[in-house]
Amino acid sequence: MVKLSRGRCRLRYLLARTKITQAELSRRTGYSKQQISNWVNNRELMSFEAAATLAYVLKCQIEELYELVINH
Template sequence: MQTRFDYGRCRLPELLRQSKMTQQDLADRTGYPKSNISDWIARRKKMSFTTAMSVSRVLNCHPEDLYEWVITIKEP
């Protein structure tokens, strides 16, 4: 059986609300430009794993919480 994980919707807007932070706050605390954060939310770009680690530390969540995940399972 093969399992594949693909990026779904970016959950940053709700995680930022829960943390009472703005995109600019996240940019200031991570060092990533606000334009990158906007691109992640709009799905123009995807976060690398190392970026997700940095962002998740600031938001006090797990890296996998930053996105909804689309899981595809293929039977042999």
């Protein structure tokens, strides 16, 4: 059976691509700058609701927020 899991957060790359700062993302989403930093630096995994919010603001798919790891 194949199982997918979340790898590294790609938020750092998505912010660079969209030229949005962590502070601006914080302002647009209502999440604290510290929370955004925790996600960017892989200290915490974001919830589905947070991922959906960030994907909406960054105009990307939720799947783009994390690398996917395939476990066989």
